[in-house]
Amino acid sequence: MYRYDEYDHAFVAERVAQFRDQVKRRLAGEITEDEFKPLRLQNGLYLQLHAYMLRIAIPYGTLSSKQMRTLAHIARRYDRGYGHFTTRQNLQFNWIKLEDAPDALADLAKAEMHAIQTSGNCIRNTTADHWAGVAIDEIEDPRIWCEIIRQWSTVHPEFSFLPRKFKIAVTGSPNDRAAVRVHDIGLRMLRDENGEPGFEVIVGGGLGRTPMIGKTIRPFLPKQHLLSYLEAILRVYNRYGRRDNIYKARIKILVHEIGAEEMRRQVEEEWEGLRDGALDLPADVVAGIGRHFAPPRYQPQPTIATETERLRFENRDFALWLRSNVVAHRQPGHAIVNLSLKPEGGPPGDASAAQMDAVADLADAYSCGEIRVTHEQNLVLPHVAVADLPAVWRGLTLIGFATPNLGLVSDIIACPGLDYCALANARAIPVAQRISQHFADLARQHDIGELKIKISGCINACGHHHVGHIGILGVDKNGTEFYQITLGGHAGDDVSLGSILGPAVPADQVVEAIDSLVRTYLAVRQDGERFLDTYRRVGNTPFKERLYATA
Amino acid sequence: MAKNLTGTLQIVTANRLRDGSVVFLTQTAEWTSDIRRAAVARDGEAATRLLGIGTVAAAESRVVDPYLTAVTGEGDDIMPVSLRERIRAQGLTFAAISADATRYL
Numbered sequence: 093m094y095r096y097d098e099y100d101h102a103f104v105a106e107r108v109a110q111f112r113d114q115v116k117r118r119l120a121g122e123i124t125e126d127e128f129k130p131l132r133l134q135n136g137l138y139l140q141l142h143a144y145m146l147r148i149a150i151p152y153g154t155l156s157s158k159q160m161r162t163l164a165h166i167a168r169r170y171d172r173g174y175g176h177f178t179t180r181q182n183l184q185f186n187w188i189k190l191e192d193a194p195d196a197l198a199d200l201a202k203a204e205m206h207a208i209q210t211s212g213n214c215i216r217n218t219t220a221d222h223w224a225g226v227a228i229d230e231i232e233d234p235r236i237w238c239e240i241i242r243q244w245s246t247v248h249p250e251f252s253f254l255p256r257k258f259k260i261a262v263t264g265s266p267n268d269r270a271a272v273r274v275h276d277i278g279l280r281m282l283r284d285e286n287g288e289p290g291f292e293v294i295v296g297g298g299l300g301r302t303p304m305i306g307k308t309i310r311p312f313l314p315k316q317h318l319l320s321y322l323e324a325i326l327r328v329y330n331r332y333g334r335r336d337n338i339y340k341a342r343i344k345i346l347v348h349e350i351g352a353e354e355m356r357r358q359v360e361e362e363w364e365g366l367r368d369g370a371l372d373l374p375a376d377v378v379a380g381i382g383r384h385f386a387p388p389r390y391q392p393q394p395t396i397a398t399e400t401e402r403l404r405f406e407n408r409d410f411a412l413w414l415r416s417n418v419v420a421h422r423q424p425g426h427a428i429v430n431l432s433l434k435p436e437g438g439p440p441g442d443a444s445a446a447q448m449d450a451v452a453d454l455a456d457a458y459s460c461g462e463i464r465v466t467h468e469q470n471l472v473l474p475h476v477a478v479a480d481l482p483a484v485w486r487g488l489t490l491i492g493f494a495t496p497n498l499g500l501v502s503d504i505i506a507c508p509g510l511d512y513c514a515l516a517n518a519r520a521i522p523v524a525q526r527i528s529q530h531f532a533d534l535a536r537q538h539d540i541g542e543l544k545i546k547i548s549g550c551i552n553a554c555g556h557h558h559v560g561h562i563g564i565l566g567v568d569k570n571g572t573e574f575y576q577i578t579l580g581g582h583a584g585d586d587v588s589l590g591s592i593l594g595p596a597v598p599a600d601q602v603v604e605a606i607d608s609l610v611r612t613y614l615a616v617r618q619d620g621e622r623f624l625d626t627y628r629r630v631g632n633t634p635f636k637e638r639l640y641a642t643a
Numbered sequence: 644m645a646k647n648l649t650g651t652l653q654i655v656t657a658n659r660l661r662d663g664s665v666v667f668l669t670q671t672a673e674w675t676s677d678i679r680r681a682a683v684a685r686d687g688e689a690a691t692r693l694l695g696i697g698t699v700a701a702a703e704s705r706v707v708d709p710y711l712t713a714v715t716g717e718g719d720d721i722m723p724v725s726l727r728e729r730i731r732a733q734g735l736t737f738a739a740i741s742a743d744a745t746r747y748l
C-alpha cells in the first residue's frame with residue numbers, strides 16, 4: 093500500500109492545524125458563514141439536513157486494516173457509530189459536530205487519511221477497479237496510476253478552480269469495472285500491437301442532470317505520457333468550460349458542444365507543448381510508486397482446500413455465497429472475497445463501528461491487512477487463501493456481511509436521499525430497504541440473476557440511476573415523493589444509459605412496479621439471458637405494457 | 644391555544660452552528676430542537692419579524708441559514724408541511740445501525 097512520505101504528512105498536518113484555527117474563529121464569530129463555508133468544504137465538511145457531514149477520501153478505494161479501525165474509532169467517538177460507503181469509494185459520516193471536526197481530521201491524519209478535495213470544483217478522489225492488483229484479467233495495477241494522479245492533482249494550483257468538479261476513473265484491465273465511460277475522464281488500460289501497456293483516453297462522460305457517455309479522444313496513449321496528456325485535457329477544459337451556467341459547466345457539456353473531434357484536436361495541440369516535458373514520468377519514478385502496490389507475499393497453498401470443498405457440498409448457504417460473492421484471484425490458491433453491505437432490509441453501504449473493526453480483524457487474519465471499497469457500496473477482502481474461505485465466511489456471517497447477493501436484485505445502490513441530503517427531492521434508502529425485503533428469498537434472487545438496481549434521491553444522480561439495469565429517480569410532485577423508472581442502463585464495457593419507462597410512480601407503488609418488471613423479464617427471458625440481455629432484445633414495450641396496464 | 648388555525652402558519656428553523664443540529668426559534672428568541680416549542684407566525688408581518696430575529700442570530704454566529712417554513716397546527720399538534728421539514732424535525736425515517744451492532748436490526 094502507498095504510505096505517506098514526509099511531504100504528505102507535513103501537508104496534511106498543516107491543513108488540519110489551519111482548519112482547526114478556522115473553526116475556532118468561526119465558532120468565536122470572527123468570520124461569517126459566507127467566509128467559512130468554502131473553507132469547510134475544502135476540508136470535506138458539508139452541512140446537511142440534520143448535521144454536518146464529513147466526506148473522507150479513500151484513494152482508489154484501498155484501505156489498510158489500521159485505517160479501517162481509525163474509521164471505526166471516528167464513528168464511535170465523533171459520530172453516531174456508523175458510516176456510509178459511497179459510490180465514489182468515499183466514506184461519509186453523517187453526524188459530525190463542527191466543534192469536533194478538527195479532532196476527527198487530526199485522528200484521520202494519523203492514519204494517513206484526509207478529506208481534502210472531496211468537495212469543490214477541483215479534481216476529486218480518483219477511483220479505480222476495486223479488484224486492482226488481484227483481478228485475473230488485469231494488465232497492470234491501476235492504483236499506481238491513480239496514486240500518480242493523486243500526487244499531481246492534490247492542490248494543483250492551476251486546477252483548484254475549475255469550472256466544475258472533476259472526476260477521473262482508472263481501470264487496469266480491458267474489462268471495465270470502474271465505470272470509466274461515465275466519468276469526466278476515464279482511463280482504460282490496454283496493450284498496443286507490440287504488447288506495450290497504455291491507456292485508452294475517454295473524455296466527457298458523466299451522469300447527473302445531463303447524462304453522457306464519454307468519447308474516446310485517444311485510442312492509445314503510451315503510459316509515460318499520462319500526466320502531460322491529462323494536464324492538456326484539464327487546460328482545454330479550464331479555458332473553455334462554461335463558467336456562466338452551473339448546469340453546463342462539466343466537461344461533458346464542452347465535449348458535447350464542440351464535438352469529440354474538436355476536443356481531440358484542442359487537446360492534442362495543447363499536448364504538443366507539454367509532452368516529453370517534466371510531467372512525463374521517468375520509468376524509475378513510476379517503478380518507485382509501483383513498489384508500494386507490489387503484491388503481498390502470499391503463503392504457498394495446497395492444491396486442494398479440503399475443508400472448503402467439504403463445506404461447499406454440505407452447506408447450501410456457503411455454496412451460494414461462493415457462487416455470488418467469491419471471485420477468482422490471479423494468485424493460485426487465493427480468492428477475492430466480496431462483502432455485501434446490502435443485508436436484507438438494511439441501508440445500502442452503511443457499516444457500524446463494530447462491523448468496521450470486525451472487517452479490519454478479518455483483513456489482518458486472512459487478507460494481508462488489506463480492504464477495498466467498491467463503487468457499488470460494498471467492501472472487498474482482496475487476498476484470501478481458498479483454504480481460509482470457510483473461516484472468512486463464518487466471520488462475515490457473524491457481522492451480517494455475507495449475504496450471497498452480489499450483483500443480484502437486492503445488491504442495490506442508493507444515495508443518502510431525503511433522509512440526509514440537503515439537495516434531495518425524495519428518499520432513497522427506505523425504497524432500497526423495501527425492495528430488498530420484497531426480494532428476500534435468496535433462491536429466487538439467484539434465479540432472477542444479475543440485476544442492478546440503482547436509486548438516486550434527485551437529479552444529481554449520486555446513486556447512478558442512469559446506469560442501473562433498473563434506475564429509480566426520486567422526484568417531488570407537489571410535495572409528494574414519486575419515482576421515475578428507467579430501464580437498460582449499464583456501467584460496464586457495453587455502457588448504456590437507461591431510458592425512461594413512463595410516468596413516475598408514487599412511493600407506495602415502487603416495490604410493486606419493480607416486481608412487475610422482474611416478472612415481465614422472467615416471462616420473456618430466453619435461456620441464459622440476464623435482465624439486461626432480455627431488455628436489450630425486447631426493449632421497453634413489454635415492461636411498459638405490463639406495468640402500466642395494472643396502474 | 645388557538646383553534647382551527649388556517650392560512651399560512653410559519654416558523655423559523657436553522658442549523659445550530661456548533662454541531663449542525665436542527666433548531667427552531669422560540670417565542671423567547673431561544674433555539675430549541677423541540678419543534679413543539681417553535682414560535683408560530685400567523686401572518687406575513689409576524690413571519691418577517693421572526694425571520695429578522697433568526698437573521699440576527701445567524702449574524703451572531705449561533706445558527707446557520709435561518710429560513711421560514713410552513714407548518715400546520717402548533718404546540719403538540721405542530722407539523723411541518725413539507726416532507727423535507729418533517730424529516731428535519733423528526734429525524735431519519737428508518738432505524739440506523741448502532742455502533743455496537745453487528746447486524747442491521
Ligand code: SF4
Nearest residue numbers: 507513516549550554
Ligand atoms: S443524488 Fe441528490 S439526493 Fe442523492 S445524494 Fe446526490 S444530491 Fe443528495
